[in-house]
Amino acid sequence: MTLIDGKKLSETIKQEIAQEVEAIKKAGGKTPHLAAVLVGEDPASQAYVRSKVKSCEQAGFQSTSSAAMLPSLNRSCWTSSPN
Numbered sequence: 001m002t003l004i005d006g007k008k009l010s011e012t013i014k015q016e017i018a019q020e021v022e023a024i025k026k027a028g029g030k031t032p033h034l035a036a037v038l039v040g041e042d043p044a045s046q047a048y049v050r051s052k053v054k055s056c057e058q059a060g061f062q063s064t065s066s067a068a069m070l071p072s073l074n075r076s077c078w079t080s081s082p083n
Helices: 006-026 043-059 066-078
Strands: 033-036 062-065
Touching: 006 043, 033 043, 043 062
Parallel strands: 033 062
Antiparallel strands: none
């Protein structure tokens, strides 16, 4: 039986993704972006999103969480009049 070191494998994959993202940026492509929207205030969900944001930073992605998006969502959702 072969044991896999999941943490080490995860770090290797993140490094490979970071290299691919860097190549995309150098070629003039767009930076990948994760947008996470939290509904409610579940601490487990908040921890999950924080971990995804951290992973994005390690891989060279941009990220936005719902807390940062709420002001623009509120403007777009509530200032337009329904037809």
